Amino acid sequence: MIFHFKTSSGWLYGWQNRHGVKKVSIQGEKICSIGANEIEKCTKNFKIFVENHGFTSEQVFNADETGLNYKALPKKTLDFCVNSYAPGWKVQKQRITLMVSANSSGYRLPLVVVHTAKRPRCDTKSNMNALPVAYYAQKNAWMDQTIFRDWFMNSFVPNVRNYLMSEGLSQKAVLVLDNVPSHPVEGFKTDDGNIFCYFLPPSSTAVLQPMDQSVIETLKHRYWKKFIQDLVSQENIDLADYWKNYNIKNAIDNVADSWSELSSTTLEKCWNKLWPNTESPSNNSDDVSRADVATSTSSALPLENSETINEWLNCDENDCGYELLTDEQIINKVNDEEENNDDYDGTDNNNENGHNPTASFLRQEAKIAASNLEKCIA
Incomplete structure (x- = not known):
């Protein structure tokens, strides 16, 4: 019927x-309308939750999405590249959705990439399982519940179980999430109930969600620095041709490298606001800062100034990765x-x-x- x-x-x-x-x-998940008292209550409740379930830092994970305009350039350089081979052509955003996931001890899961194509362009003959990321296709390159559920059951859970086994820990874990349309409803868990989701209170993620505390920002800084370095280091090819030929497979390789190179210190420190009693790592970090990217960009691209570079670095800050x-x-x-x-x-x-x-x-x-x-x- x-x-x-x-x-x-x-x-x-x-x-x-x-x-x-x-x-x-x-505007995405960046709104935070709760006060200091509510934040303190949230962190207290989370601490009680963790203690009641007997979770260690290795068993507590967080995942979060963001959009990446992977072929963006500072305005003057972009105009130069476009006019070099297609005068008058209107540039459209070429975006993907990324999802990062890690636990509070610094262990990271493979990066998730959502693109529009079932198979990345210029990579039609390779094994999709050989990509350095968990790759999904969606017509608008958004994260949605179908993709998220598939990732949780077929990527997150197997990876977490293998990791916990290697650490000699019991096969139980929690994935901390924000309340957004791309995530499942309360009660989503494995069949045995040992791995499940914990949802942060609405409007609190900008302050409390670990991956929002510099992890995503630093990942993008690494990506853009790598992108610019590759752009200006090419021999026998000019800047415009390199930009024109830069494709989704190049972007996947660069963002995957950037994710793997992200320091464990950054991944550990991002939990301090939600779970302040976790053991805080040292302040030393080798991660790339915004100033590092701005400096390397200004020296590599003489057409640009600090204003256009900052606009470029902010080009997708409001892209939350879901519709x-x-x-x-x-x-x-x-x-x-x-x-x-x-x-x-x-x-x-x-x-x-x-x-x-x-x-x-x-x-x-x-x-x-x-x-x-x-x-x-x-």
């Missing part, structure tokens, strides 16, 4: 009123899935994203849409 779930603006308005969902203006849907987009998304369901022939063959447009799936998607709206409550 096919389940027909047709939405409208009236339905959404009524649903919002029944559940007290407010329409708010948000923020408007009311109209939510309605269209659910209705499109219902139209796809009308053509379902009763077979069990999955499509390329692992979706089966069955009645139970549409009900699940409706619940996810409701959950996503609730996560955007002010």
Whole structure:
């Protein structure tokens, strides 16, 4: 029996009123509207939670997404490159979503990259499993719940279990997450319940989420410094040609190297605000700072000044890596899935994203849409 779930603006308005969902203006996950007392309460509750479950620092993980405009350049240099081979061509963002994940003792999991292509361009013959990242395809290069669930079960859990076994620790762990639409609802866990998710309070992630405390920023600093160094070190090829030929496979290799080179000190220190009683590492760090990138860029690209360099380094700071849907987009998304369901022939063959447009799936998607709206409550 096919389940027909047709939405409208009236339905959404009524649903919002029944559940007290407010329409708010948000810019990703960087908003923090809780005060010092609430932050102190959050850290205290987290400490109690960890102690009650008997977790060690090796068993507590965090993951967070961000967007990367991987081919961006400071404005004057970018204009030069574009006009060298395509005068008048309008530059479009070439972005990917990254997700970083690490525990509070400095162990990092493979970087996650979400791109639009099923297979990176110029890499059509290689084994996708040989890439230095966990690679996923999504039509807009966003992280979504389908990708996240697949990553959790098929990448995060196996890696964590192997790591805990190598450390001689019990097979239990927690993944700390923020409340955003790309993440699953409360209660998401493995079948045995030993590895599960812990959600931070809404509007607290800018202050408390570990990967937001310089890890993502430093990763991008390393990437951009590597990008610029590669750009200006080419022999027998000018800057414009190198930029034109720089592709997603190059970006994956550079960002994966940047992630692996990130210091363990940076990964450990990022937990100090959420879990201040963890053993603090020394302040010594060999990581790349914003000033390092600015200095190397200004010397390598003489057309640029500090203003254009800063604009470049900030080009994707508000890209949270997941899609923020408007009311109209939510309605269209659910209705499109219902139209796809009308053509379902009763077979069990999955499509390329692992979706089966069955009645139970549409009900699940409706619940996810409701959950996503609730996560955007002010």
